[in-house]
Amino acid sequence: MLKVENLVVKYGMIEAIKGISFEVRDGEIVTLIGANGAGKTTTMHTISGLIRPASGTIYMDGQDITKVPSHRIVSMGLAQVPERRRVFAQQTVEENLILGAFTRKDTEGIKEDMKKVFERFPRLEERRKQLAGTLSGGEQQMLAMGRALMARPKILLMDEPSMGLSPLLVREIFRIIEDIHKNGTTVLLVEQNARMALAVADRAYVLETGKITLEGTGSELAKSEKVRKAYLGG
Amino acid sequence: MSGFSQFIMQFINGLNIGSIYALIALGYTMVYGIAKLINFAHGDIIMVGAYVSLICLNAGLPWYLACIISILSCSAFGVIMEKFAYKPLRNASRISLLITAIGISYLLENAFQLIFTANPKPYPSFIALPALKIGAVTISANYYITFIISVVLMVVLTLFIRNTNMGKAMRAVSEDAGAARLMGINVDNTISLTFAIGSALAAVAGILYSNCYSPINPTMGSLPGIKAFIAAGLGGIGSIPGAVLGGFFLGMIEAMVKAYISSQLLDSIVFTVLILMLVLKPAGILGKDVREKV
Known part of the structure; x- marks a missing residue:
């Protein structure tokens, strides 16, 4: 589905991503874990075409998308829930969802998907006419996820969906992620x-200061001494 | 003329110049909202619009063709200006953009002086409708047509931005261009469209302005441009209703100051209003408070 090869991303002179390779196969949940500043968000932005890499290739379904403009990547079936949610605060919940379906022309399908989003997130339906900026953090996260689903993506990129949420909400968000995955995304x-x-992950990669240092299945990494010390608190 | 009809007359003057300011201010505010750029060359687009329509009229074209050609060429010019002058600077500092915009403004004024000389050219007013008489007050066709066209365009623009896909894209880009790209919105096209619409409105303003205030010259756009910029700032830069409100507000202040205080002090009073506004309410009347719930 998605394959990244020898990706290098620079901000001016600084190399933020130092030649990473990883892949996400059809139907998987793959996670990229790492500390602050490891380059996780940079990687996500580069895949979506918001940043251009210095070198390396990104393939989606075998097609090179490294130089494809970001709006075309969305219509190819790759959507992203960005870090810090970035909902359109001045627009209503409903308008945000409609923007999520911007690349689509099938009015009926959009309506149907909007219904599905509201079934998945009943809170959003209650607040459909409310400005997104007035929602709580958890509701905004749900809106950002619903908005990305409105693109009917084949692959969904999620950048720190648990950031800033209470432990209860974090569990809720992860339950929804698993559910989205079960439905074929x-x-x-x-x-x-x-x-x-x-x-929740089938496979995982550990990203450290721009390099992938470990990879394996989710349970393998959860058991690894190094990961436990560095990321799981012992 | 009684004091009251005198006041009504001034009120109508205010609406007239106010609608011109509002039309120009819309372009400023839209471009600012989307590209975060104060396009100081925007005022000169009204001059371009005026000259293009004048050339067409002098060539014997009917007025409606002259208007259409003027509007289309200003739109195209706005798009080209963005592509060549502003787009390469999209990641540059704000000050570089500002300097570039001022440079384009000078370039336009001087290029037109070179081509058409600095001498004022008479502009044939082609709005040939009867004046409107209400009691002791006579409103010339130029005045009410300017007002009606401006209001219609503002309504159309508002509906466009609220209801069409392109309008929704414009709002999304103005709020968060990066997130808009993640929605599949083509940000470059959206910025081009914004320049096209803003410049088209400026062309209309230029044509209407020339009809009311012949003759025209290559620097005619600079003062109305600055005034409209003040109007956009008064209303809250980035806000569409703010630009309209600011335009009419400023037009009204001007008309009243001219009639009841002093026409010589006019500009200094207008700029004082701007300074007061910037000190007391920097975001403008309808300016958005930049606050976000996290």
Whole structure:
């Protein structure tokens, strides 16, 4: 589904991503864990085309998308729930969801998907006419997820969906991620909350200052001495 | 003329110049909202619009063709200006953009002086409708047509931004261009469209302005441009209703100051209003409080 090869990303002189390779196969949940500043968000932005890499290749379904403009990547079936949610605060919940379906022309399908989003997130339906900026953090996260689902993605990228949420909400968000995955969407998840991420992931990669230092199945990494010390608190 | 009809007359003057300011201010505010750029060359687009329509009229084209050609060429010009002058600077500092915008403004004024000389050119007013008489007050066709066209365009623009896909894209880009790209919105096209619409409105303002205030010259856009910028700032830069409100507010202040205080002090009073506004309420009348719940 998604394959990243020898990706290098620079901010000016600084190399933020130093040649990483990883892949997400059809139907998997793959997680990229790492500390603050490891380059997780940079990787996500580069895949979505918001940043251009210095070198390396990104493939989606075998097609090179490294130089494809970001809006075309969305219509190819790759959507992203960005870090800090970035909902359109001045627009209503409903308008945010409609923007999520921006690349689609099938009015009926959009309506149907909106219904599905509201079934999944009943809180959003209650607040459909409310400005997104007035929602709580958890509701905004749900809106950002619903908005990304409105693109009917084949693969969904999620950047720190648990950030700033209460433990109860974090569990809720992860339950929803698993549910989205069960419904046939491939997921690439970036998380600081390594414990939760490894618990849901089929496979995982550890990113440290721009390099992938470990990889394996979710349970393998959860048991690894190094990961336990560095990311799971002992 | 009684004091009251005198006041009504001034009120109508205010609405007239106010609608011109509002039309220009819309362009400033839309471009600022989307590209975070104060396009100081925007005022000169009204001059371009005026000259293009004048050339067409002098060539014997009917007025409606002259208007259409003027509007389309200003739109195209706005898009080209963005592509060549502003787009390469999209990641540059704000000050570089500002300097570039001022440079384009000078470039336009001087290029037109070179081509058409600095001499004022008479502009044939083509709005040939009867004046409106209400009691002791006579409103010339130029005045009410300017007002009606401006209001219609503002309503159309508001509906466009609220209801069409392109309008929704514009709102999304103005709030968070990065997130808009993640929605699949083509940000470059959206910025081009914004320049096209803003410049088209400026062309209309230029045509209407020239109809009311012939003759025209290559620097005619600079003062109305600055005034409209003040109007956009008064209303809250980035806000569409703010630009309209600010435009009419400023037009009204001007008309009243001219009639009842002093026409010589006009500009200094207008700029004082701006300074007061910036000190007391920097975000403008309808300016958005930048606050976000986290």
